[in-house]
Amino acid sequence: MNHDIDVKKVRTNCFRQSKVAGEFMLQMRVPGAVIDAKHLKAVAEICERWGNGSFHMGTRQTLDIPGVKYENIPEVNRYIKQYIEEVDVKLCGCDMEATEYGYPTIGARNVMACIGNAHCIKGNANTYEMAKKIEKLVFPSHYHIKVSVAGCPNDCAKANFNDFGVIGVNKQVYDYDRCIGCGSCVDACQSHATGVLTLNENGKIDKDPCCCVGCGECSLICPTGGWTRDPKKLYRVTLGGRTGKQTPRSGKLFLNWVTEDVVLGMFANWQKFSAWALDYKPEYLHGGHLIDRVGYKEFAKHIFEGVEFNPEAKVADDIYWAENEQRSNIHVMPLSQHKHAGPSEESSK
Amino acid sequence: MGYKLSFGEADRIFDSLQKEYEIWAPKRFVGKGRYSDTDMIRYDKIHRADEIEFNEKSDFPAKEVLTPITETLFYFTEDEYRESKATKKKLLIFMRPCDVHAKYHQEKIYLENGDFADSYYQRMSEKVKIVLMECGEGWDTCFCVSMGTNRTDDYAAAVRAEDEAMFLEIKDEELAPYFQKCASARFTPSFVEENPLQVTVPEIPNKEVLTELKRHPMWDEFDKRCVSCGACTLACSTCTCFTTSDIVYQENSNAGERKRTSASCQIEGFTDMAGGIVFRNTAGERMRYKVLHKFHDYKARFRDFHMCVGCGRCISRCPELISIAATVDKMAAAVDEITASQKAEGGK
Numbered sequence: 001m002n003h004d005i006d007v008k009k010v011r012t013n014c015f016r017q018s019k020v021a022g023e024f025m026l027q028m029r030v031p032g033a034v035i036d037a038k039h040l041k042a043v044a045e046i047c048e049r050w051g052n053g054s055f056h057m058g059t060r061q062t063l064d065i066p067g068v069k070y071e072n073i074p075e076v077n078r079y080i081k082q083y084i085e086e087v088d089v090k091l092c093g094c095d096m097e098a099t100e101y102g103y104p105t106i107g108a109r110n111v112m113a114c115i116g117n118a119h120c121i122k123g124n125a126n127t128y129e130m131a132k133k134i135e136k137l138v139f140p141s142h143y144h145i146k147v148s149v150a151g152c153p154n155d156c157a158k159a160n161f162n163d164f165g166v167i168g169v170n171k172q173v174y175d176y177d178r179c180i181g182c183g184s185c186v187d188a189c190q191s192h193a194t195g196v197l198t199l200n201e202n203g204k205i206d207k208d209p210c211c212c213v214g215c216g217e218c219s220l221i222c223p224t225g226g227w228t229r230d231p232k233k234l235y236r237v238t239l240g241g242r243t244g245k246q247t248p249r250s251g252k253l254f255l256n257w258v259t260e261d262v263v264l265g266m267f268a269n270w271q272k273f274s275a276w277a278l279d280y281k282p283e284y285l286h287g288g289h290l291i292d293r294v295g296y297k298e299f300a301k302h303i304f305e306g307v308e309f310n311p312e313a314k315v316a317d318d319i320y321w322a323e324n325e326q327r328s329n330i331h332v333m334p335l336s337q338h339k340h341a342g343p344s345e346e347s348s349k
Numbered sequence: 350m351g352y353k354l355s356f357g358e359a360d361r362i363f364d365s366l367q368k369e370y371e372i373w374a375p376k377r378f379v380g381k382g383r384y385s386d387t388d389m390i391r392y393d394k395i396h397r398a399d400e401i402e403f404n405e406k407s408d409f410p411a412k413e414v415l416t417p418i419t420e421t422l423f424y425f426t427e428d429e430y431r432e433s434k435a436t437k438k439k440l441l442i443f444m445r446p447c448d449v450h451a452k453y454h455q456e457k458i459y460l461e462n463g464d465f466a467d468s469y470y471q472r473m474s475e476k477v478k479i480v481l482m483e484c485g486e487g488w489d490t491c492f493c494v495s496m497g498t499n500r501t502d503d504y505a506a507a508v509r510a511e512d513e514a515m516f517l518e519i520k521d522e523e524l525a526p527y528f529q530k531c532a533s534a535r536f537t538p539s540f541v542e543e544n545p546l547q548v549t550v551p552e553i554p555n556k557e558v559l560t561e562l563k564r565h566p567m568w569d570e571f572d573k574r575c576v577s578c579g580a581c582t583l584a585c586s587t588c589t590c591f592t593t594s595d596i597v598y599q600e601n602s603n604a605g606e607r608k609r610t611s612a613s614c615q616i617e618g619f620t621d622m623a624g625g626i627v628f629r630n631t632a633g634e635r636m637r638y639k640v641l642h643k644f645h646d647y648k649a650r651f652r653d654f655h656m657c658v659g660c661g662r663c664i665s666r667c668p669e670l671i672s673i674a675a676t677v678d679k680m681a682a683a684v685d686e687i688t689a690s691q692k693a694e695g696g697k
Contacts, residue, residue, distance in 0.1 A: 117384070117385035117386055121384055123384075123385055124385045125385070126386070151385075168385075170385070176419070177417060177418060177419045178418050178419070179418075179419070179610075180418060180419075180579075180583070180610050180611050180612065180613070181594075181610060182578075182579060182613070182616050184578055184579075184616075202594065202596045202597075203594045203610065216385070219383065220383060220384075220668070221576075221578060221668075222383075223578045223579040223580035223582075223583045223613070223616075223666075224409075224418055224580075224583045224611070225381065225383075225389050225391065225408070225409070226418075228378075228380075228381040228382075228389065229380060229381070229385060230380075231379060231380025231381070
C-alpha cells in the first residue's frame with residue numbers, strides 16, 4: 001500500500017488519520033444535528049462499502065465512518081457529493097459548490113445543537129434553524145471555530161464548552177391576576193434554576209430579575225398561565241469555552257438577551273476577525289485561543305463591527321477567564337515563545 | 350331568526366353592542382402556551398370578530414369571565430369597607446355547550462349550596478347572555494357525549510364561523526334589533542353526537558364498595574405520576590374552590606383589600622388546618638378526592654348530574670399526560686373488582 005500520504009491535506013478534507021496506516025475516518029457534517037432520515041441509508045452504504053462496517057457517532061454530532069482506505073477516498077468523495085449538496089448547499093445555503101472532491105475544509109467545525117424547541121418541552125429556541133444560519137456564516141472557512149446551540153440554559157448541547165455557545169432564552173412575563181400563589185414556580189426555580197422567585201406575604205410572586213437565566217421553568221410549571229414566555233426570541237452567548245489537554249475551561253457569559261440578528265451579525269464578523277488575528281494565515285487553532293491572543297477588548301471591537309444591539313441586550317465589558325490549567329505556569333515562558341496577535345509589521349505596512 | 354354576516358359586518362355590530370355589553374370570547378395568545386412556540390387560548394374581552402378563536406377549544410374555561418382567578422371583593426380601612434364594583438354592562442359570552450352546562454354547576458355551588466348566595470358571583474351571573482359556539486366534530490380530549498353535555502338550547506344566540514363569516518341564530522329579543530339589517534340565512538346550531546373518547550362512569554352500588562374504592566391501590570399510581578400542580582382544576586370548567594386573602598398596603602397597614610383567588614384541591618396544603626391537621630397528604634389521595642368528587646360525590650349530594658361536563662381541558666392541560674378518562678376507566682375496573690369480591694364473600 002501507499003505509505004506516502006499527506007495526512008494534513010486529507011484531514012482538511014474531513015478524513016481523520018487512523019492508527020492503522022492508510023486508513024481514515026470520514027466525518028460528515030450535520031449542522032444543527034437534524035437531517036432527513038433518508039440520509040442514514042447513504043451513511044450505512046458508505047460504512048459497509050468503503051468503511052469497516054462500523055459507524056461512529058461523532059462527539060461533535062458528525063456522522064463518522066471509520067476504516068476508509070486512502071485509495072477509496074476519491075470514490076467516497078464522489079458518493080457524498082449529493083449529501084453535501086443537500087445539506088450544506090441547499091439546507092444551510094453555504095456559499096460553496098458541492099464537488100466530486102468532498103468537503104473543502106475542516107476549519108469551522110460542525111455546528112452542534114440539542115433538539116431544541118422543535119421537540120423538547122424545555123426548549124426556548126429552534127436550535128437547528130439557528131445552527132443552519134450559523135453554518136452559512138462560518139463554513140466553508142479554514143479558520144477554526146467550534147459552536148454549539150442549546151435550546152435552553154440547561155445546556156444539554158454543552159454550549160459552555162465551545163468557543164461560542166448560543167443558548168435560547170426568553171424573558172418571562174408575570175400576570176399578577178392569574179397567579180394563585182401556589183408557589184410551584186418558586187420551587188421549580190429553586191430546584192432547576194437560580195432561585196430568583198419568592199412567595200410574598202400577599203400570596204403573589206416577587207422576582208430578583210438580575211439573576212434570572214430566562215429558562216422558562218416558571219412558565220412550564222405554572223398551572224394558570226400566570227407565567228408565560230415573552231414571545232420575543234432571545235439568546236445568551238457564552239464565549240471561550242473549550243476542552244483540551246492544556247487549558248480546558250467553561251465559557252463565560254458574553255452576551256445576554258440578544259436577538260438572532262445580533263448573534264448572526266457577530267458570526268458574520270468571525271472570519272474577518274480570525275484573518276486579522278492570524279495575520280491572514282489560517283492556523284489549526286480554535287477560536288478561543290485567538291481571542292486569548294488578541295485580548296477580549298480588542299476582540300469585541302472586531303466582532304461587534306456593524307452589529308446593532310437590541311434594547312434588552314447586555315454585553316460583556318470584559319471577561320476574566322479562569323484557566324483550568326493542567327500544568328502550572330502554562331502562560332509563563334521566555335518572551336521569544338510568546339504568541340503574536342494581529343497583522344505582522346510587514347502586512348500592516 | 351338566522352343571519353349570515355361577514356366578519357366586517359360583525360365588527361360593526363360588535364361596535365354598537367359594546368355600548369351595552371362587554372363581549373367575552375376565547376382568544377388566542379400567540380407564543381403564550383406552556384411550551385415554546387405554542388399558544389394559549391383563554392377568555393378575554395374582544396372587540397373584533399377575528400379575535401375570537403373558533404377553530405380550537407380554549408385551554409381555560411369560560412368560568413374565568415364570571416369568577417376571575419384573582420378578584421377583589423372589597424377594600425377596607427380601619428373603620429370602614431367598600432365593596433368592589435362589578436361592570437355596569439351586560440356580558441355577552443361566547444361559550445361551548447360544555448361551558449353552558451358547567452355554568453349550572455357553578456350556579457349551584459355559588460348560589461344554592463349551603464343556603465347562601467354568593468353576591469359577587471350573582472352580580473356577574475345575572476348579566477350573562479350566552480352566544481353558543483358550535484363545536485363541529487369536537488376535539489380529541491372531549492367526552493361531552495358521555496357526560497350528556499353535548500347539547501343545549503340555553504342560549505341567546507348561536508354561532509358558526511366559516512370563511513371569515515358568521516352564521517348566527519338570534520333567539521334573544523334584546524339582541525334581535527342589532528341584526529335587523531343583516532342578510533337572513535337558515536341556521537340552527539348542530540351538536541357533537543359522538544366523541545372518539547368515551548367514558549363510562551361506574552355506578553358505585555353501596556357505601557361498602559365506596560369505602561373499599563377509597564382504599565384501592567389504583568390511587569397509588571398518582572403518587573408517582575401526578576406533580577400536584579393543580580393545572581387540571583384550574584382548567585376545569587366546573588371547579589369553584591377559592592381562598593381569600595388580605596392584601597395590606599405597604600405604606601399604610603391599616604388599609605388594604607380582600608381578594609379571592611382560585612385554589613386547587615390538587616395542590617399540597619389545600620387541606621391544612623389549625624393544629625397541623627392534613628387530610629390528604631399524597632398526590633394519590635388528592636387525585637382520589639378530585640375524581641370521586643367529579644364522578645360520584647357531587648351527584649350523590651345533589652342527586653342530579655355528575656359534576657364533570659367532559660370538556661377534557663384537564664386532559665389537555667396536564668403536564669404529566671394523566672387522562673381523567675383513563676382514570677375513570679381504572680376506577681370502573683376497581684369497582685367491578687370490589688363488587689365481585691363482595692359477592693364472592695357474600696356467597697360463602
